[in-house]
Amino acid sequence: MKRRNFLSYLTAGFVTLASLPALAQEPVRIGLDAVLTGPGANNGERIREAAQWAVDLVNQKGGVALPDGSKRPLELVVVDDQAKPDVGLSAIRRLVGDKSIVAFMGPDWSSVTYPTLFVGAEAGIPQFTSSVAQRITQEGHKHIFRARSTDTDWMGAMADYLVKQEGKKKIGVTYANNEFGRSGRDVFVKILKETHGLDPAVELSYAVGDKDFTSVAGRLIQSGVDVVVNLGNQPEGALLIKDLNNLGYGGLFAFNSADSIFLDLAKSNAEGVVGPLSWVHTKPDEKSKAFNVEFQKRFNRDPIGHSVIYFDSVNMIVDAIGKVGPTREAILKYLKSVDTWQGVQGTYHPSAPTGDMIHASVVIRYNKDLVPEVVSVRE
Amino acid sequence: MGRLNPLGLAVIIAAIVIPIFLSEYALHLMIMVVIFAILTLSLNLISGYGGLISLGHAGFFLIGSYTSALLSVYQGWPFWLSAPMAILLTATSGLLLGFPALRWSGHFLAVITIAFGSIAQLLSINWVFLTNGIDGVAPILRPYLPGIDLTSNLNYYYFVLICLAFIVYLMIRLVASGFGRALKAIKDDETAAACMGIDVRITKVSAFVISAALAGFAGALYAHYIRFLNPDSFSLDVSIRIFMMMIIGGTGSIAGSILGSFVVYVLPEVLRPLQDYYYLIWGVIVIVVMLFLPGGLISLGSVVRARLAERKDRADQKIVSTEAQP
Amino acid sequence: MFFQLATSGIATGCAYALIALGFVMIWNTASVVNFAQGEFVVIAMFVALTCHVTLGWPLWMVLPLAVLLPAIVGYATERVVIRPVIGAAEMTIVTVTIGLQIVLSDAAKIIYGGQPYSFPPLIAGKPLSLAGIVVPRQSLVVIASMIVLAIGLHFLSQKTSFGKRLRAVSQDRETAKLMGIDVNRTIAQGFALSAAIAGFAGVLLAPIIYVSAGLGLPLLIKSFIAAIIGGFGSYIGALIGGLLIGVLDNLVGFYISSHYREVFTFLALILVLLFRPQGLFPHHR
Numbered sequence: 001m002k003r004r005n006f007l008s009y010l011t012a013g014f015v016t017l018a019s020l021p022a023l024a025q026e027p028v029r030i031g032l033d034a035v036l037t038g039p040g041a042n043n044g045e046r047i048r049e050a051a052q053w054a055v056d057l058v059n060q061k062g063g064v065a066l067p068d069g070s071k072r073p074l075e076l077v078v079v080d081d082q083a084k085p086d087v088g089l090s091a092i093r094r095l096v097g098d099k100s101i102v103a104f105m106g107p108d109w110s111s112v113t114y115p116t117l118f119v120g121a122e123a124g125i126p127q128f129t130s131s132v133a134q135r136i137t138q139e140g141h142k143h144i145f146r147a148r149s150t151d152t153d154w155m156g157a158m159a160d161y162l163v164k165q166e167g168k169k170k171i172g173v174t175y176a177n178n179e180f181g182r183s184g185r186d187v188f189v190k191i192l193k194e195t196h197g198l199d200p201a202v203e204l205s206y207a208v209g210d211k212d213f214t215s216v217a218g219r220l221i222q223s224g225v226d227v228v229v230n231l232g233n234q235p236e237g238a239l240l241i242k243d244l245n246n247l248g249y250g251g252l253f254a255f256n257s258a259d260s261i262f263l264d265l266a267k268s269n270a271e272g273v274v275g276p277l278s279w280v281h282t283k284p285d286e287k288s289k290a291f292n293v294e295f296q297k298r299f300n301r302d303p304i305g306h307s308v309i310y311f312d313s314v315n316m317i318v319d320a321i322g323k324v325g326p327t328r329e330a331i332l333k334y335l336k337s338v339d340t341w342q343g344v345q346g347t348y349h350p351s352a353p354t355g356d357m358i359h360a361s362v363v364i365r366y367n368k369d370l371v372p373e374v375v376s377v378r379e
Numbered sequence: 380m381g382r383l384n385p386l387g388l389a390v391i392i393a394a395i396v397i398p399i400f401l402s403e404y405a406l407h408l409m410i411m412v413v414i415f416a417i418l419t420l421s422l423n424l425i426s427g428y429g430g431l432i433s434l435g436h437a438g439f440f441l442i443g444s445y446t447s448a449l450l451s452v453y454q455g456w457p458f459w460l461s462a463p464m465a466i467l468l469t470a471t472s473g474l475l476l477g478f479p480a481l482r483w484s485g486h487f488l489a490v491i492t493i494a495f496g497s498i499a500q501l502l503s504i505n506w507v508f509l510t511n512g513i514d515g516v517a518p519i520l521r522p523y524l525p526g527i528d529l530t531s532n533l534n535y536y537y538f539v540l541i542c543l544a545f546i547v548y549l550m551i552r553l554v555a556s557g558f559g560r561a562l563k564a565i566k567d568d569e570t571a572a573a574c575m576g577i578d579v580r581i582t583k584v585s586a587f588v589i590s591a592a593l594a595g596f597a598g599a600l601y602a603h604y605i606r607f608l609n610p611d612s613f614s615l616d617v618s619i620r621i622f623m624m625m626i627i628g629g630t631g632s633i634a635g636s637i638l639g640s641f642v643v644y645v646l647p648e649v650l651r652p653l654q655d656y657y658y659l660i661w662g663v664i665v666i667v668v669m670l671f672l673p674g675g676l677i678s679l680g681s682v683v684r685a686r687l688a689e690r691k692d693r694a695d696q697k698i699v700s701t702e703a704q705p
Numbered sequence: 706m707f708f709q710l711a712t713s714g715i716a717t718g719c720a721y722a723l724i725a726l727g728f729v730m731i732w733n734t735a736s737v738v739n740f741a742q743g744e745f746v747v748i749a750m751f752v753a754l755t756c757h758v759t760l761g762w763p764l765w766m767v768l769p770l771a772v773l774l775p776a777i778v779g780y781a782t783e784r785v786v787i788r789p790v791i792g793a794a795e796m797t798i799v800t801v802t803i804g805l806q807i808v809l810s811d812a813a814k815i816i817y818g819g820q821p822y823s824f825p826p827l828i829a830g831k832p833l834s835l836a837g838i839v840v841p842r843q844s845l846v847v848i849a850s851m852i853v854l855a856i857g858l859h860f861l862s863q864k865t866s867f868g869k870r871l872r873a874v875s876q877d878r879e880t881a882k883l884m885g886i887d888v889n890r891t892i893a894q895g896f897a898l899s900a901a902i903a904g905f906a907g908v909l910l911a912p913i914i915y916v917s918a919g920l921g922l923p924l925l926i927k928s929f930i931a932a933i934i935g936g937f938g939s940y941i942g943a944l945i946g947g948l949l950i951g952v953l954d955n956l957v958g959f960y961i962s963s964h965y966r967e968v969f970t971f972l973a974l975i976l977v978l979l980f981r982p983q984g985l986f987p988h989h990r
Contacts, residue, residue, distance in 0.1 A: 037658055037814055045818050079651070085612050086411070089605070090648060093404035115515070115607035135514075177504055177964065179513045179609070204963045209923050211720075211914040212951065214713035215958030215966075218706050235821045235915055246832045246839055247709070265823045265915055432796060483978065485795050486738045487937070490929055491978065494971035505964050615926075619803060626800040659815060662807030669801045670789050 027075040028064050028326045030055075030317055031095035031104030032310075033088065033112075036080035043108055043261075043306045044080070047130075050307040051105060052076055053298060054314035065322045072326075074318065077101060081112050088112035089119065096123045102326045103128070103317045105310060110136060111179040117141055125328045126320075126335060128313040130306060133183045137354040143332060144355040147309045147316075147348070149378075151256070154276035154361045155188040156195065157378045158254055161274065161363045162227055163196045165376070168252060172225035173200040174216060174240065176232030177207050184231030184256050201225050210236060217243040227252040238265035245269050259304050263370060270366045279305045279345045280364050280372050291344045312343035316350070346379060387634065398536050406532050408645055413539040414601050416640040417546055419624040420633065421593035426622075427631035428554060429586045430566035431480055435492030437617035438499035439591045441610075443469045443598025445503060448516045448608050458522035462599040466592045473591025477584035496618050503610040515609030519602050539600050543637075546593060550633050553589070562586055627668055629675025638676055709838050710955040716844035716913070718951020719851040723906035724928035725935070725943035726858075727899030733875035733938055734895035735791055740802040741782070742928070743921030744809035745775040745900040749907030750916040751813055754822055764827060772904040778809075779900025783893045791892070806922060813918040824911035847909045854905060855944060862940075871895055930970060934977045936984025945986060949973075 032051050035044040055076045058064055063071040079095055081088030088107055095104045096119050103126040107113045110133035120127040121141045129136065129144060132151045137144060162168045173189060175181035185203070192198045202223040204216050217240065220228055228244065228251065230237050237255045244253065255262065258275025266273070281292050281302045291311070295303040317331065319341070324330040335350040342348075346360035360379050364372035398409055418440060425431045443465040450461035479491050503510045510516070521529040522538070529535050553559050561582045564572035573579050602608055620643060628639020646664070650657035672678055728742045749771040756767045782805060790798050832841040862868035873881040874891045882888050914920070927950060928943075935946025950970060957969040977984065 035819070037811070037819065045820070083611075084614075084616075085607070085609065086605070090404065090407060090411075093407050094648075094651075097402045097404035111513070111515075111609055111611050115517070115605065115609065118606070177513075179611070182513045206958075206963055207967055210966070212713060212717040212955055214710055215955045216963060218710060218959050219963075222706065235917070238823075238915070243713075246841055248839065261820060265821055267823060426796065432799065479975075479978070482982065486732075486799075487933065487978070489738070489799065490926075490933055490974065493926060494930075494974055498968055498971055501965070501968055615922075623800065623803070626796060630794075630796060656815065659808055659811040662804045662811060665804035665807065666786050666801055669797055669804065670786065673790070673793055673797050 025073060027073040028321060029075045029077050029098070029101045030314065031077045031079070031098070031101045031106075033079050033081050033091050033095060033104065033106030034108060035083045035112075036078075037082055043304070046304055047106075047108060047306050047310050048078055049299065050303070051310040051314055053295075054311045058314070058318055064318050064326075067323060067325050076314075081107050081109070083109045083112060085112050085115045089116050092116045092119050096120060096125055101125070102321065102328055103331055105129070105313050107131060108306070109179070110183065117144060120144065123328070124332060126317070126332045128317070130309045133179065134187065137356050141355070142336070145313075145335065145350060146356050147313045147345070147358060148278045148305070149359050149361045150356065151184050151187045152191070153359045153378065154256065154278070155184070155191050157361050157363050157376060158229070158256070158274070158276040159188065159191050159196060161376050162229070162252070162254060163192075163198065166227070166252065168227040169198065170201045170225045170227070171198065172202045172204070172220045172223060172228045174204045174206065174220070174228060174230045174232075176236055177205045178232070181205070181208075181232040188229060188231060200229075206232075206236060206240075208233060208236065211239065213240045213243040214247070216240060217247050217249065220244065221247055221249055225251060227254060230255045233257055234259065234262040234265060237262055238269070241266055241269045241273065258364065258366070258372075260302055261304070263366065263372075268370070270370055271368060272366060274363065274365045274375070275372075276361055276363050277305050277372075278358075278361055279308045280362050280374060282364070282372050282374055283362055283377070284374060287342070287344050308343075308345045312345050312348070315343065316341055316348065394540060395537075398533060403532060406536060408648055410532065410536050410539055410604055412641050412644045413536070413543050414597050414604070415621065415624060415644055416543055416637045417539075417597040417600070418594055418621045419628065419636040419640045420546060420550055421590045421597065422621050422625050423631065423633070423636045424550070424553070424562075424593070425480075425586045425590045426625060427636075428559060428562045428566065429583065431484055431583070431586075432486070432489045432622075433492040433590075434489050434615070434618045434622055435476070435494070435496035435499075436594055436621045437613045437615065438492075438496035439469045439472065439594035440598045440601070440617065440621075441496075441499050441503060441613035442472055443595030444602040444608055444613070445510055445516070445598075446595070447599035448519045448602040449510065451603070452516050452519055458520075458599070458603055462522075462596065462603075465595045465599040469595025469598070470588045470592040473588040474584065476591070477587030480587055481580055481583055493615060493618070496613075496615060500610050500613050503613070510610070513609060515607055516602075517607040519606045519608065521603055521606070535604055539604070542596070542600060546596075547633055547637075554633075558582065558585065623665060627665065627675055629677030632675065632677045635675050635677035642676060706959065707956075710959050711952050712838055712840055713844065714952035714955035715948055716841075716847050716951070717954070718931075718948035719847045720906055720910045720914075720924070720947070721928045721931045721950050722944045722947025723851060723854070723909075724903055724924055725932040725947050726940060727902040727906075728925070728928055729932050729938060729940060729943045730871075730895055730899040730902070734871060735783075735787065735892045737787060737791065737798050737802065738795070739805075739899075740799065740922070740925060741805040741809055742899070742903055743923075743925030744806055744813070745779060745903035746907040746910065746924060747810065747813050747916075747918060747921045748775045748778055749904030750824070750911045750920075751817055751918075752904075753908050753911055754817075754824060754916050758822070758824065768908055771908045772901045775904035775907070776897040776901040780893055780897040783896035787896070788889065788893075806925075810918055810921050817918055819918060821915040821917040824916055826912045827909075843912050847913070850905070850909055851944075854902070858902075858940070867891075867894065871898075927970070930974050934974060934984060936987035939984065939986050942984050942986035946984070949985075 034047045055074050058074045064074040065071050079091040081091045095101055105128040108130050110131040113129050113131040113136055120143050127144050128147050130148045134150055137146055175185035206216055234257050241253050254274040258273050263270050320331045320334050324334040338350040340347050341350055348357040350357050362374050363376040365375045367373050422436050446465040446468045447461040450456040476495055504512055527534055561577045565579055624639035624643040625636055627643055629635025647657055647661050650660055731737050731739045752774050753767050753771040756762045786801055790801050826843045827846050828842045830842050832839050870886050870891045873886055874888055878888055931946035931950045932943045935942025954966055958966050
C-alpha cells in the first residue's frame, strides 16, 4: 500500500516536472514531406535543409511570434514518402493526424501529391507544394498552395525563347517515361502548337534509369532537328547530352531540369544548354542576391530553386501565424485573404482561387564558364 | 490451423475491437495490412504450398486494381460487377503465367515473374488510351452497400476484414482438400507425386490461377479504397514486399501470412522516427529473422518450446544419470 | 548507324556481362542467387568516388582499393549471413540476399544521399572516330578491360589451384569435400572474387553511368536476365548474354520503339526460355 502511494506520488511529480517547461515552451509545429530515400531522393535533402534553415532562423530570433506578442519555438516535423504514392499517403496521414501540426509542406513529386491531396483537404490543413503538374490545383481543393510556377509557365517561357529569340523551328522532343517527363511533354507540345503553331519534328521517350542514350541521340541527329527539348530528370538529361555531343550534334539542347545537379553531372557538356527554372541563384534582383549571400555563408554552395521555394513557404506560414495564431483554420482563412506576399522567389498571390500563388520563372543558358546566365525573366 | 487457440482468438477480437479507437492514420495502416494479407495469402498458395517462387505478384495486383478501377470510372460499373471482372481477368493472366511455371522453378521462375510484373507496369504506363498512363485513374468510388457507408474508413476496414476472413476460410478448406494435398505432394517431390497419380500440370496451373484471382481481388479492394491509381504503386518493390511478408511471417502458414503482412507493413512505419535509418534496420531484421527463424515469425513459439523441451530433456537425463550412478 | 549502336551497346553490355559473371560464380560455387550482387558495384563506385574525386588520390592507387573493399565485404557477408543458410530452401536464401541488398544499398544512401555524382573519365580526351563510328575513349577502356579480365579469369580458373578448387566445388560439393578441399573456405573466396569482379565493373562504369546509391538492383536484374539468356551457370554465356542485352537495347531503341525497350529485353528472355531453355551457351563452364 505504502509503496504504491510513494510510487504514484513520484510519478505525479515527474509528470508535473516534465510538463511544466513543456507547457511554457510548447512548440508550434509545421510538417514537411519530402523524398528522403529511394531513387527519387535527388532534391529531398536540399528541401529539408532549406526548410530547417528557415526554421532555425526563426528560432534564433526567439521563435515564432504570435498575435498576442508572445513567442514560441518553431519545430519542423519531417516525413519521407520515398516518391511512392502509398508510402506518401501514410506519411501525410501521419502529419495530418498530428493535431499539433498547423500547416505542412510537400510533397515534391506530382505523382505523390495528386493522390494524397484529399487527406489535407479533408483535414482543412494548409498545404504548400512544389509539384508542377497542372491538375493538382484544378480539383477545386481550397487548402492547397503551390509555391512554384507550373510547367505551363516555364514551358511558355522556354517555347518563347526558343522560337522567338533563337528562331528555331525544327524541334525534337524527348521525355522520360514517368509522370514528370510525360506531363512536361504534354504541356510543351500543347504550347508549341497553340502559341507558335509548330509540331515537334520527332518525339522519343526513354525510361528512368536508362544508361545508354545512343539510340535516342542517333534518332535525333538522323531527323535533323536544330533544337532538342528534353523533359525529365537530371541523370538521364546529362547522359543524353553527352551522347548527343559524342555523336557530333551541333544544335541547341533545352532541358527542364537544367539545375545545379544536372550541371554537376554533365560538366562541360552543359555548355550552351538552355533551361527554364522557377528560380536560379544568378537571378539579378536584390532579394535573390541577399538570399544567395546568406545561403552561401550557411552551406558553402549555391542554393537551388527548391531551396527558395521551401524557405519562402516556411516564412509565409510564420507570417500567417504572427497575424492570426497557430491554428489550421485561421491560417488557411487568413492566407486566402492575402493578395500579395513578397518572398525571395518573387511576388506570391496566396489568395489566388486555385492556389497557384506564383508564376515567376526564368530561362537560363549555361555560358562558357558553366554559369547559368539568365536570358529571359517572367514575373 | 484446425483448432483455434486462445492467442488466435485474442488476435481476432483485437482485430475487431481495436480499430474503433485508432486514428485515421493507424486505420489506414490496418486497411493496407488486410489488403496485403490477402496478397500474401495468394502468394503463399503457390510458394508456401506449391514451392514456386513469384516475384511478380504486383503484376496481378495491378491487373486487378486497374480492371476494377477502369470499369468503374469509365464504364460506370458498380464494384459488385467490376470486382468479379477483375478476378476473372487476373485469373486469366494467372493461366498465362501458369504455363511457364510448369517448366521452370526456382530462380528461373523468379526472373520470369519479375519480367511479368515489369511488363505489366510498363504497359500500364504506355497504354495511355486504356489506363490513362502516368496520369492515373481517379476518382474511383467506394463500393455501394445499402445501409452501410463504406466511405467511412472504419466501415471499409470491417469490409476488407470480412473479405479476408472469407478468404482465410477458403484457404483452410483448399489446403485441406485433395487439391491442397496434391500441391504439397508436388512441392515435396514432383516425380513421386506424379507416380501417385496426381496431375502435376493441372494442379500447378490451377494454383497459379487461384493465386492470381485472389491477388486480383486484393487489387480491386485496394483500388476502391485508395480511390486513385497510377503505375507507380505497382513496382518490383511491391512484389518483393509481398514475398517478404510471406517469408518473414512463415512460408506455408495462413496465420504466418497474416502476421507477416502486419509486421512488414507496420514495422517500417514504427521505425519511421529513426528517419534515414529505418529501411536499413528493416533489412537487418529481415536477415536476422531468416538466420534464426527460417520458418518465419510464426515458428517462434514452437522454436522456443522445442528449445525449452530440449533443455528439460537434458536436465531430466542428467537426473536419470545421476540417479543411475550409485 | 547500326555499327554505332552496336559498338556503344557492347560497351554498356560489358557492364552487365561483368556483373552477370560474378553473379554466376556465386551461383555455381554456393548455389546462392545473390540479389545483393549489384551492391558490390555500388560499393566500388563510392570507394572510387571518395578516394579519387574527394581525396584526389591517383587512379592507380584507387583501382586496387575499389576492387579490394567489395571483396572484403563479399567475404565478410558470406561468413556472417550466407554460410548459415547454405543448403537451406532457395526461398530462404533469396530472402537473405534481398535483405542484404536492402542493407547495403541503404547504407550507401545514408552515407552519400540519394543524388547521383559524376565521375571523371578514366582516360581524358575527345571521342575517337573509327571508320565513321564514334567511340568514346571510355568505352574502349571498358571493352579492353573486359577482354583482359576474361582472359585473366580463364587463366585463374584453369591454371591455379584456387581456380581448380573453385571448379571442383562448383561441379560437386560433396566430392570436393571428400577430395580434401575446404569447401567453406572456397565458397567464401568465391564470394570475394565475384565481389571483386563486380567492384572492377563499378570503377569502369562510374564515368559512364554516374554514381548513385540506387543503381544496384536495376543493374542486377538486367545482368540476371543476361546470365539466363547466355545459359545460367556458364561464364561465357554470362559474358555474351550481357553484350547481347546491351546491343539489343540500343537496336530496339533505334529501330523499333524507344517506349518499349525494356519489354524487348524481357521478350528476349522469354523467347530464349521457350526455344532454348538451357540458354545460348550452356556447356562452357
